[in-house]
Amino acid sequence: MINNNMEESEPLFYESxxxxxxxxxxxxxxxxxxQDLKPLFDExxxxxxxxxxxxxxxxxxxxxxxxxxxxxxxxxVSHIIMGHDGPRNEDDEIDADLGAYILLKQSDKNESLKxxxxxxxxxHGIKFNENLxxxxxxxxx
Numbered sequence: 001m002i003n004n005n006m007e008e009s010e011p012l013f014y015e016s017x018x019x020x021x022x023x024x025x026x027x028x029x030x031x032x033x034x035q036d037l038k039p040l041f042d043e044x045x046x047x048x049x050x051x052x053x054x055x056x057x058x059x060x061x062x063x064x065x066x067x068x069x070x071x072x073x074x075x076x077v078s079h080i081i082m083g084h085d086g087p088r089n090e091d092d093e094i095d096a097d098l099g100a101y102i103l104l105k106q107s108d109k110n111e112s113l114k115x116x117x118x119x120x121x122x123x124h125g126i127k128f129n130e131n132l133x134x135x136x137x138x139x140x141x
Contacts, residue, residue, distance in 0.1 A: 012060070018077040018103045021054050026069065028060030044088075047076045051085060070112040074100035082139050094124050095136050102133065102140045 011033070012026040027034050037057060040048055047058040056076040063069045078099025084092045097116060104113045120128040 016056070016073060016077055017107065018074055019080060022077060022080065023055050024058060024073055025055060026058045026060045026063060031060075034060075046072045049076055049080055049085075056080075067109070067111040067115050070104065070109050071100060071115045074103040074109070074112065074116075077103060078136075078139075082136065090124070094126075094132075097123065098133055098136045099140060101128075102136070106140075 009028055009030045011028075011031055012024075014024050016022040016024050027037055029035075037059075040057075041059040041062075045059075046062040047056055049056050056073065058069065058072050058076070063072070075096045078096040079088070079092070081099060082092075082095060084096065088096075097120060100116055101113065104110075104116065117128055120126075126132075
C-alpha cells in the first residue's frame with residue numbers, strides 16, 4: 001500500500017463488513033500520523049482497536065493485498081466481538097484468529113482464509129484444526 005509519490009496520503013477509511021458501525025482506517029507510512037502510530041503497531045501488531053471509538057487502525061505497510069487486509073480486519077473485529085478490551089495474551093490472539101476464520105468463512109473470503117491458515121502455526125505454534133473453533137463458537141452464533 002505504499003504510495004510511490006512523495007505526497008502525504010490520507011488513510012483509507014471504510015466500514016467493516018464484519019461488524020456494523022465499526023470503521024477501519026488503513027494508515028501507510030507516507031501519512032503524517034504513521035510515525036505516531038508506529039509504536040502502537042510495534043506493540044499490538046498489524047492492527048489495533050481504539051477503545052470506545054468503534055475504530056480499528058491497520059498498518060498499511062503490512063497489507064500486501066486485499067486478502068491480507070480482510071484477514072487483519074476479521075482478526076481485529078473478532079477481538080471486539082469477544083470483548084478483548086485490555087492487554088492481550090496468546091490465548092486472546094489464538095481466539096481472534098479462530099474468530100477471524102469463522103467470519104471469513106461466513107463471508108466467502110476464501111483467499112483471506114488461506115492467508116489465515118498459512119500463518120496460523122507460525123503465529124501460534126500449533127497447527128490449525130477446526131476442533132479449536134469450539135473455543136470461540138458461542139461468540140459467533
